[in-house]
Amino acid sequence: MQNSEITARLKEASVGIAGAGGLGSNVAMTLARAGVGRLVIVDMDLVEKGNLDRQCFFLDQVGMPKVEALKENIERAVEGVVVDAREVMLDEGSMDEPFRDVDIIVEALDLAETKVRLIEEVLIKLPKTPIVAASGVGGIGGSERVSLRVSGTLYLIEDPHGIPCEEGILTGPKVGLMAHWQANTVMEILLGGSCE
């Protein structure tokens, strides 16, 4: 595939991102830099100082809604990306609603139960829309354990021995590894295969 064709395909693409924390903020920024044309980002949290070790925000954004801060950062980094920032809660029963018109959904939520709810709703209600999820984000090291598991339209980046965040720590390098693996998978799906 020629570079010009890759650029054109990415520009036409839209990606929904559920969550703008450690996974979501990094996925959004790297996909924006890669040239994805439209991002729908959903989160209702505010930026906290404790987020800054791993999330794509700055000190002067503490207290801002994450989606608003992320939109600001993306628009400072690159031109021409449409960021649809939605400061809303994903409610059970309508979690797919913000993502009905995107090409791919990225699950970038925190709690396992919420992750499962979103994935299940998307698989049932939007059976043609790929969803790229992550599990086992916590801990340090263990890069060799991370792999991509594909089940129909579900693409799961998983570290089966990753420590749940309730029991361990979340660090920028590990969270970033998982986020960029998600983003790389999104690119592969959008472009119809890997480019070597």
Added chain:
Amino acid sequence: MITVNGNGRDHVPDETVSGLLKRLNYIFPLVIVKINGTVVPRDSFPSVNVPDGATVEVIHLTSGG
């Protein structure tokens, strides 16, 4: 026999998805379950039986994001 995540397991007549998860020590509700490629909604875990010969996928999620 059934297959769970690629591994052969005994088929238990009339066993529900909930029963299978309990037998295999999975923690409900932190899993997605597919039987022969179709998602089983969580609400149906106690009522859907796992048929003999089924290919079952149990996808476990842990917190962090």
